[in-house]
Amino acid sequence: MRVGESTYVVQKKVYMEAVATIAGSYEGKGSLHQYIDSIIEDDMWGCKTHEMAEIKMQKTNIQHCLDKAAITQHDLDCIVGGDLINQIVPTSFSAREFEVPFMGLYNACATFGESLIVASNLINNDMNKVIAITSSHFATAERQYRYPLELGTQPTPVSQMTVTGSGCVLLTDKPCDKPYISQYTVGKIVDLKCSDVNNMGAAMAPAAFDTINAHLQATDTTPKDYDMIITGDLGRFGRETLHYLLSQEGIEADNLNDCGSIVYSKDQKAGQGGSGAGCCSLVFCSYFYPMLCSRQLRKILFVPTGALLSKDSPLQGESIPAIAHAVTIQID
Amino acid sequence: MIDSKQYQEYVHQNAQKSNEWLTLTLAFVIGGIICMIGQGFSDLYAYLFPKWEQKDVATLTSITMIFLGSFFTGLGWYDKLGAYAGAGTIIPITGFANSVVSPAIEFRKEGIVFGTMAKMFLVAGPIIVSGVGVSVAVGIIYYIIGLF
Numbered sequence: 001m002r003v004g005e006s007t008y009v010v011q012k013k014v015y016m017e018a019v020a021t022i023a024g025s026y027e028g029k030g031s032l033h034q035y036i037d038s039i040i041e042d043d044m045w046g047c048k049t050h051e052m053a054e055i056k057m058q059k060t061n062i063q064h065c066l067d068k069a070a071i072t073q074h075d076l077d078c079i080v081g082g083d084l085i086n087q088i089v090p091t092s093f094s095a096r097e098f099e100v101p102f103m104g105l106y107n108a109c110a111t112f113g114e115s116l117i118v119a120s121n122l123i124n125n126d127m128n129k130v131i132a133i134t135s136s137h138f139a140t141a142e143r144q145y146r147y148p149l150e151l152g153t154q155p156t157p158v159s160q161m162t163v164t165g166s167g168c169v170l171l172t173d174k175p176c177d178k179p180y181i182s183q184y185t186v187g188k189i190v191d192l193k194c195s196d197v198n199n200m201g202a203a204m205a206p207a208a209f210d211t212i213n214a215h216l217q218a219t220d221t222t223p224k225d226y227d228m229i230i231t232g233d234l235g236r237f238g239r240e241t242l243h244y245l246l247s248q249e250g251i252e253a254d255n256l257n258d259c260g261s262i263v264y265s266k267d268q269k270a271g272q273g274g275s276g277a278g279c280c281s282l283v284f285c286s287y288f289y290p291m292l293c294s295r296q297l298r299k300i301l302f303v304p305t306g307a308l309l310s311k312d313s314p315l316q317g318e319s320i321p322a323i324a325h326a327v328t329i330q331i332d
Numbered sequence: 333m334i335d336s337k338q339y340q341e342y343v344h345q346n347a348q349k350s351n352e353w354l355t356l357t358l359a360f361v362i363g364g365i366i367c368m369i370g371q372g373f374s375d376l377y378a379y380l381f382p383k384w385e386q387k388d389v390a391t392l393t394s395i396t397m398i399f400l401g402s403f404f405t406g407l408g409w410y411d412k413l414g415a416y417a418g419a420g421t422i423i424p425i426t427g428f429a430n431s432v433v434s435p436a437i438e439f440r441k442e443g444i445v446f447g448t449m450a451k452m453f454l455v456a457g458p459i460i461v462s463g464v465g466v467s468v469a470v471g472i473i474y475y476i477i478g479l480f
Contacts, residue, residue, distance in 0.1 A: 049441045147455065148434040148435045148437065148438035148454075148455070149411065149438060150405050150433070150434035150438065151431060151434040151435070152405075152413060152414020152417070152421045152427065152430050153414060154414060154415055154417075154418040156350065157347075157348040157350055158348055191336075192339040192340070193340065194339075194340070199347055202347060209333065237347055237348060240346070241342070245333070249333070272348075
């Protein structure tokens with residue numbers, strides 16, 4: 001049911017029955033290491049290429065999620081998800097391993113938000129069980145967007161590090177004592193003409209602001225109505241910028257958190273924090289989902305953010321368009 | 333919402349900037365050490381092969397440094413040093429070796445012809461093109477000056 005320009009209330013509650021997470025070795029040494037299901041020791045994970053390792057990560061994660069819910073792939077109605085790599089190869093190729101209908105999505109690092117929204121709609125249209133999954137891998141993203149791994153480059157202080165990891169959630173219409181999706185806002189593309197490809201936080205913060213503002217207005221809520229507002233991968237600078245943008249509009253939000261800012265520990269060298277399509281899915285599924293289940297958090301606004309550039313678009317003089325989708329997740 | 337000009341200004345003023353003194357010092361020290369190693373090899377070769385001309389000693393020194401740059405790139409050490417040294421590891425000839433060997437390793441997965449060979453000069457290409465271009469231009473200027 002539409003309640004705002006692009007905000008909807010989910011008619012039939014969409015429950016998050018089970019989650020599974022997997023992360024790379026560097027993320028496994030980060031601040032969330034005790035919450036992650038499996039940590040891979042080496043980023044190749046016995047595969048010939050890093051892309052194959054990312055495919056294996058997704059495949060293993062989906063299977064792990066199915067095992068946790070004690071169902072098989074034949075009980076699934078659809079897999080939705082994506083990643084950062086050209087033609088979303090890791091997601092499509094991992095879906096190849098399952099005999100399940102598949103929809104590949106791309107919204108860069110906001111893909112997990114997009115996946116949750118698409119899955120909610122599928123479930124409200126007679127599907128029963130849908131997997132939403134995203135992943136990213138430092139090495140596959142680095143070679144696609146930046147430089148070869150062994151090139152001696154120096155990261156800028158505002159840059160972020162692509163997270164090696166994946167988060168997977170099994171969504172269902174079957175009522176259970178688990179968090180559920182109640183509302184969502186489909187974000188618009190916002191572009192304030194940022195062109196520094198190293199400063200993704202600055203490019204994405206206005207999109208997060210725009211979507212959060214729209215969601216709060218449409219649902220007639222304030223930040224205080226949520227236990228936490230969790231953005232995707234703005235990083236520390238992006239989170240401060242979002243706070244500034246909100247306060248400029250008179251919205252005081254002291255409960256902002258950001259998946260990218262917390263995925264690595266402070267002494268790890270990761271610039272402003274983590275990024276990547278797998279960043280917010282990994283952090284949400286490993287850290288915030290259990291907090292919701294144990295009712296430490298009862299209602300959150302989850303806002304994955306994405307920068308929709310390619311390697312070539314900045315070279316062609318384009319600025320960086322960004323997007324954010326908001327999803328209200330709560331538990332009774 | 334804030335307009336894009338004001339926003340750019342906000343980002344420019346508030347985004348964390350590099351600590352110039354630290355990065356310059358590290359680049360100077362680490363780049364300097366690499367050059368000292370090169371000078372050490374040059375002196376060593378001049379001592380070992382006293383009959384050689386200076387330009388042959390310089391060639392062998394360059395070959396040695398290119399080998400070392402490539403070797404440490406292969407071991408996965410050069411990029412770690414580069415993260416601290418910045419231009420200090422890019423400017424010396426070892427950095428040039430690193431810029432050729434790193435894509436050669438990275439794109440080996442797409443095969444020897446379409447991977448390694450096709451993409452070996454992905455990073456070093458602009459250096460080679462500008463190097464050749466400038467040397468042609470300098471050659472022409474030199475020739476014209478020589479006419480008078």
